[in-house]
Amino acid sequence: MKRVLRSSAVALFSLVLTSHVQAELVPVDDMELADYSGQAILAIDDYQVVQSDSSTTEFLRVTLGSVIETNATFDKVELGKYDRAGSAAAADIDIDNLSLGYIDPDTYEYVPFVLTDPYMEFAFSDNAGVREVVGMRIGAGSASGTLTANINSLTGNFELLIDHDNDGGATTPAVAAQLLDSTGAATNIRATHVGVAGDCTSNCVALNNLASLNINDSAAVGDMFLSYQNIDMAWAKTLNDGTIDANSLIETVQGAFINLPTGMTTTSDALIGVPGAGGNIQSTRYTDAALGLFP
Amino acid sequence: MKRPVALLTSLLLSSLSIADLAPMTDEDLSGVDGAGLGIVLEDYSYHAGADAAAGSLFKITGIKTSDGRDVEVNVDNIFIGGKDSAQFVDNGDGTSSFVVDPTTVNIGRLNNPLEISQRDGDDIDVRAPNKGVLEIAMSDLADPTADPCLKSGAANCNGFSSRAADASYQGERIDFGLELDAAISGGDNTPLTLYVKEAVFDGSYIRLWGDETATGSENSSDQRNLTLANIRLNMYAPDIFIASCGLDGTTCGDAVHIKHFGLDLIVGVGEIQPAMLSVTPDGNLKLEIEALPAPTATGLPTRIGTVLNDQSDSATWAATERDFYDSYYNDTIPGVKTKSNFYIGDPTIANPTFDTAGGLKVGDTYLGTSKIEGMQIQYLKMTTHDIGG
Amino acid sequence: MMKTIIKNIAPVLASIYVSFAATAHAELTAIDDAELSDAVAQGGLYLSGEFSLNEEGGPIADATYTNDCTDETKRCGARFAYKMGGNPENGWYVIDDWKGEASFEGLTIRTRRVDSGFNGDGADFDKEVLEIGLPSTMKFKNYQYNIGFASHASPNDAPGSYQQTNLYGIEIDGQVNMSGNMLIFPTADK
Numbered sequence: 001m002k003r004v005l006r007s008s009a010v011a012l013f014s015l016v017l018t019s020h021v022q023a024e025l026v027p028v029d030d031m032e033l034a035d036y037s038g039q040a041i042l043a044i045d046d047y048q049v050v051q052s053d054s055s056t057t058e059f060l061r062v063t064l065g066s067v068i069e070t071n072a073t074f075d076k077v078e079l080g081k082y083d084r085a086g087s088a089a090a091a092d093i094d095i096d097n098l099s100l101g102y103i104d105p106d107t108y109e110y111v112p113f114v115l116t117d118p119y120m121e122f123a124f125s126d127n128a129g130v131r132e133v134v135g136m137r138i139g140a141g142s143a144s145g146t147l148t149a150n151i152n153s154l155t156g157n158f159e160l161l162i163d164h165d166n167d168g169g170a171t172t173p174a175v176a177a178q179l180l181d182s183t184g185a186a187t188n189i190r191a192t193h194v195g196v197a198g199d200c201t202s203n204c205v206a207l208n209n210l211a212s213l214n215i216n217d218s219a220a221v222g223d224m225f226l227s228y229q230n231i232d233m234a235w236a237k238t239l240n241d242g243t244i245d246a247n248s249l250i251e252t253v254q255g256a257f258i259n260l261p262t263g264m265t266t267t268s269d270a271l272i273g274v275p276g277a278g279g280n281i282q283s284t285r286y287t288d289a290a291l292g293l294f295p
Numbered sequence: 296m297k298r299p300v301a302l303l304t305s306l307l308l309s310s311l312s313i314a315d316l317a318p319m320t321d322e323d324l325s326g327v328d329g330a331g332l333g334i335v336l337e338d339y340s341y342h343a344g345a346d347a348a349a350g351s352l353f354k355i356t357g358i359k360t361s362d363g364r365d366v367e368v369n370v371d372n373i374f375i376g377g378k379d380s381a382q383f384v385d386n387g388d389g390t391s392s393f394v395v396d397p398t399t400v401n402i403g404r405l406n407n408p409l410e411i412s413q414r415d416g417d418d419i420d421v422r423a424p425n426k427g428v429l430e431i432a433m434s435d436l437a438d439p440t441a442d443p444c445l446k447s448g449a450a451n452c453n454g455f456s457s458r459a460a461d462a463s464y465q466g467e468r469i470d471f472g473l474e475l476d477a478a479i480s481g482g483d484n485t486p487l488t489l490y491v492k493e494a495v496f497d498g499s500y501i502r503l504w505g506d507e508t509a510t511g512s513e514n515s516s517d518q519r520n521l522t523l524a525n526i527r528l529n530m531y532a533p534d535i536f537i538a539s540c541g542l543d544g545t546t547c548g549d550a551v552h553i554k555h556f557g558l559d560l561i562v563g564v565g566e567i568q569p570a571m572l573s574v575t576p577d578g579n580l581k582l583e584i585e586a587l588p589a590p591t592a593t594g595l596p597t598r599i600g601t602v603l604n605d606q607s608d609s610a611t612w613a614a615t616e617r618d619f620y621d622s623y624y625n626d627t628i629p630g631v632k633t634k635s636n637f638y639i640g641d642p643t644i645a646n647p648t649f650d651t652a653g654g655l656k657v658g659d660t661y662l663g664t665s666k667i668e669g670m671q672i673q674y675l676k677m678t679t680h681d682i683g684g
Numbered sequence: 685m686m687k688t689i690i691k692n693i694a695p696v697l698a699s700i701y702v703s704f705a706a707t708a709h710a711e712l713t714a715i716d717d718a719e720l721s722d723a724v725a726q727g728g729l730y731l732s733g734e735f736s737l738n739e740e741g742g743p744i745a746d747a748t749y750t751n752d753c754t755d756e757t758k759r760c761g762a763r764f765a766y767k768m769g770g771n772p773e774n775g776w777y778v779i780d781d782w783k784g785e786a787s788f789e790g791l792t793i794r795t796r797r798v799d800s801g802f803n804g805d806g807a808d809f810d811k812e813v814l815e816i817g818l819p820s821t822m823k824f825k826n827y828q829y830n831i832g833f834a835s836h837a838s839p840n841d842a843p844g845s846y847q848q849t850n851l852y853g854i855e856i857d858g859q860v861n862m863s864g865n866m867l868i869f870p871t872a873d874k
Contacts, residue, residue, distance in 0.1 A: 040359045041580070041851050043682045044366045044477050046485050060477065060485050063361060065682025068675070071586070075634070075669025082654070082663030083646055090645070091663065101674070108589040110674045117682060122487065124539055124548075130390050131486075131539040132548035132658060230660035242361050242682065255662060285673075286589055287620050293590050294617050333871040337802075339818075339864035343856075351858020357830055357850045399863055405802055405809040410871055464803040505769065522768040574767070574775030578835040578847035679833075681849055 041065045049236055049246050055125065057134065057233060061244070063119040063141070069112035071101035073284055080155065080228070080256025089153035089190040092256035093226075098149040102212065102282035105291055113145030113215070115224075117242055123229065134233065135252075139225025141238045143261070147215050148282055151207035153190040154179060156258035157250065159222070160213075161265040164196060164203050174265050180204060189253060195268055205271045211280035212273075216263035222250045227257045331412025331430075336402040338465075340380070342395065344372040344474070355475070361682060365480045371544065372474040376400055378460035380470035381490055383536070383547060392545040393474065393488055393538070400460075401467050407434040407456045416504065417605065419630035422565025423504055423523070424605030432500035434467075436529070439498065440632050444531060445557035448643040449653060452531060452555075455497045468493040476542060488547065490536040498529035498559075506569070523569035526562040527632075533653075554653030557638040562672075564633050566602050567623070579679045586674035587623065590616050626669070634671045640664025728794025728815075734787035738762050739826065761828070765837040778834045778848065784827030784856075792817035798867065813869040820863060824856040 043063040048056050080092030100113035123135035161174040179191035184200030195204035217224055222237040234249035250259055273281045277290045286293055345353040355368040374380055376397030383391040403409040409432065416426035420439050434456045436442070443454030453459060460466030472490040502525040538550030563570035563584055571583045588596035595603065595616050603609040603619070612628055613619035621627075626634040640647060640654030640663065647664050649656055654664040738761050761783035765776040792815075799810040830853035839846040 040357055040682065041679045041849055042358050043361045044358050044368065044479075045360050046366075046477060046479050046482065058485065060487060063682060064679070066677050066679045068677045070672060070676075071674040073669075073671050073673065074667060077667050078642075079665040080663045081640075081647060081665065082661055103589075110586055112674060112676075122537070122539075124485075127389075127548055130546050130548040131541075133537060133539060133551050134549075134657065136537070136551060136657075228655060228657060228662050230657035230662070244361065254660065256665065285620075285624055286587075287617070287624060294620075331871040333869050335813075335867040337865045337867055339862075341860070341862050343858075343860040346858060349858065352855065353858060354855040356828075356853035356855055358852060401802065405798065405805040405867075408869075408871065412871065458803065521771060573769070573771070574777060574833040574835075576773055576775055576835055578775050578833050578849050580833050580849075580851070679849065 045244055047236070047244060047246050049234060049249065051234055052251070058124045058126070058131070059121055059236065060124070061119050061121040063117050065117055068115045068118065068140075070115070071103075071110045071112050071284070072099070074098040079226070079258075084190065084255070087153075087190040089192070091153060092155035092190060093258055094152040095154075096150040096152065096208075098147070099282075099284035100145060100147055102146045102148065102284050103286065103288075103291060105277075105283060108286070108291065108293070111146065113143070113147070115140040115143050117141030117238075119238075121235075123233065123235070125231075134231055135227060135229030135235075137225050137227030137229075137235060139223045139227075139238075139259075141223065141242050142217055142240060143224035144216050145214075146212050146282055147260070148212040148284060149210065151210065153192055154207055154258065155189050155191070155253065155255050156260060157188065157222075157252075158191075158194050158260050158262070160194070160262045160271075162196060162203065162271075163265055163267055166267045166269075189255070194271070203268045205268055209273045211271050212282040213260070213262050214264050215261060217261040222248070222259060222261055224261055225259050227252055227259075228255070229257065230254055331410050333405075333408035333410050334403060335405055335408045336400075338399040339402055340374070340376040340397040340399045342372070342374045342376070342397050343370075344374075345369050359682075360479055366477055367480070368475055368477045369484075370473065370475050371486070371542070372472065375469060375471045377465045377470060378468070378493055381472055383490075383538070383550075386545070390546045390548060393490070393540045393547050394544070395472070395474075397470070398465065400465055400469055402469060403434055404456060404458075404467060409433055414502065416566070417607075419606070419608055421502065421525075422567060422602070422606065422628075422631055423502075423525075423569075424566065424602060426504045426506075426566070428502050428504045430500055430502045433496040433498065433529075436498035440630065442498075442529070442557070442559055442636075445559060445636055445638050446642065449533075449555050449641045452533070455495045455531070457495045457497050459493060466493075468495050470494070474540065474544060484542055486539050486542055488536070488538045488540050488544070488550075490538075491532050492534040492536075494530060494532040496528075496530055499527055501526050506566075521571050521573065523566065523571055524563055525565065526560075526570060528558060528560040528562075530556070530558045532556045549658035552656045553639050554649060554656070555638070555640050557636070559632075560635045560637075561632050564623075564628070564631055567599060567628075568633075575678060581679075582675070582677045584672050584675040590620065595619060624671070626671070634669045635667075636669065637667040638664075639666070642666045642668075728792055731791045731793070732787075732789040732819075733791070734785065736785040738783040739785050763838070765834060767837075776834045776837050778830075778832045780830045780832055780848070780850070781853070782829040785825040786822060786827055787825075788819035788822040790817070790819040796867075811869060813867040816866040816868070818862045818864050818866065820861065822860045822862070824858060824860070826855075826857055828853060828855040 043065060045061040048058050050056055077095040077098050078091045081090055102111050104111050118140045121137050122133055124131045125134045158177060158179050160177045162177045163169060163174040165171055175196060177194050178186045178197045179188045180193040180195055180197060181187050182192050184198055184204055186197040193204050193206055215224060229252055232253050234251045236244050236246050237248040237250060239245050275281045283291045343353060345351060353370040355370060358366045358368055360366055372395050374395055374397045377400030378398060380397040381393060381395045384394050385391050411431050414421050414428040414430045416423035416428045421428055444452035457467035459468050470492050474488045476484040476486040478484040504523055506521050506523045533555060535553040535556050536550050538547045540547035568585050568587055573581050575581050588598060603613055608629060612622045623633050626632060641652040642664060644652035647654055649661045652664050655662045761781035764779040767774060767776045794815055795812055796815045797812050798806050800806040830850050832848050832850035834848040836842045836846055
């Protein structure tokens, strides 16, 4: 039988074993409290929105004050996969090979996508005095950068202006693009094309053959967000200064929904994705042939 | 006979602790190399919260609105326990009551405990060569690069080490929940309830090690004295509820119900792509995941080459420079994962219904299954800043 | 014969953070023979403790620091700052404005041989463990702290240019209920 002295020394926050730690317990004196107190990273907002049917929806939002720069790729994003009357597509949102950010073809450096003040939000309706959850979303107060994707079906808002005669609006002003089905009819539920409604011969681009998009949510077009809601309802826009405008609304439909603010004015031709060097689909991996880094 | 005892002060902090000097048999000793500390919580439960009637309070402070007004957040209930620690009890009038009465649970298994240990950075599932790595981990997965149920369907979710509760045993899967209410100064309270049932965190860990050389700069004299990290958050839960109940928890309306929630989040890949958590010089938190460096005209970038030189198996998956990048992008580096996955509902079922495939239900409306597969973070920098006026 | 046992102070924050024993208060308390024999007979230790930190202010009172905690424009709690890694440019993690009282009763410590139970695992395991029995309640009185990030370890290090951002704070005045044991044992090399 052996007697063993059992001892354990496990560090506060598990730091001591591997890293240098400097710690102090100090009294605080001789400084201006007002200079640094009152700063907070987390914000909670609680506000109400009047919907188009005059009902009131209450929102609770939690925001993390932060700036996120990222280059990220996603093999598959498939949201809201369920049988939906009137559509053959399997899911509300079905995207292959989504990328945020890209690799500069000249310098081979990452050009990141930037999200500011990301938030999570819940929507409640009042049912005879009982609060019910009707929706939730994640979004960012502001978003900018390049987004590249093959979109098989999209339920959402695709905010973009199409200058369909490519003359800078001289003859006819640019029109807001609409999400369309394969026949060219306007629909924002499980859409497969984007363009000008009714004109799918020349002004209609398949969503799974898109150029890389510039996401830019200036105040006019609203937040980039992803939401789930069980009714058609409106969500509020976040202004560039971070405040919420309960009177500026973005309408969504029941299901999974994505709001993609591109803030772009472009032509249909320019929207069609052209892969390869000189094309309008950005590279997102060092092994992409267009970068020419590997034979 | 009494023996002097110095006290073990807490779960994570202890001064030198000498328990009763206990005799050990030779068999006990021979099985132990003492590389780590295993922890199992037996018959555990935890319950706290504000109780206005009893005059007790539990608040989260320091939160403001985005335009600078104070927000008071009360924690009405916070609990950890075993199966059925809380219930939504039907009131019969279309509402329900959220009743919390935690049961007990075991966390970790004797043969696969929670563990604080020193890992050898040369191991292929750590990949921080020549470093001693501190690891704080939940129970291990049988295979660290595979998941027993996320991609292969709900039927396989009993393949975890942590067992579900049954009639005769309380299991190792955790119920936890939070009821809080937020009130903007002078305004109404908005309550929010979160309840997660039978959660499993097997395979999750935090790994930390020190680094005295630059990890992103090609100039080896550029020392940054950083702490590097890899974090894996693996979470499976068969049910998650998000509801809004009245302040006393007795009038809960329709809720969000997620059935079959699965998350496998990878933050950092060994020292190939470490994460760094630091505080900026102006007092904000910064989380970075080192950018994957570009190939150079002369081959792999210096930092990657240094890591691979010390890995005995690199010839099998990084024989050429192209092989290295393909292995990273295809998530085929042995022992480690480079991609994250997230599932709501069983992704293998076509034409899903809530009963057959789980997924997301908001109130009575079924919004299907959802998944994000193969998320790969090639670069990340998150810096916090002051929000709130 | 009364025996005295030093009541060790063991701050245990129920689930989130740990308190730091260095500046706690300790008391010598007598317990009677009956209680003592119960504790010793089980071959282990039965502890109760109380920890208070600047509960009613600390020793310093000046323009910005108060010793009575009623003035909300001044600070009165303790502060703990730490940094990971040695980089002089980086800032500090901070536990700030930390004060209040925490007490518990019934923390037990003993060794135990586990060779049964745990739905079959116990028989396979068959080893000694250190068992820490968690107290069934912990009481908090005006207990609070803030978690934040700061440019320097203390505002005195850089008057005028010091910056701190708080993530959140906790205030507890009431009781936390727990049950169970923590079993600790060495594990082998992986």
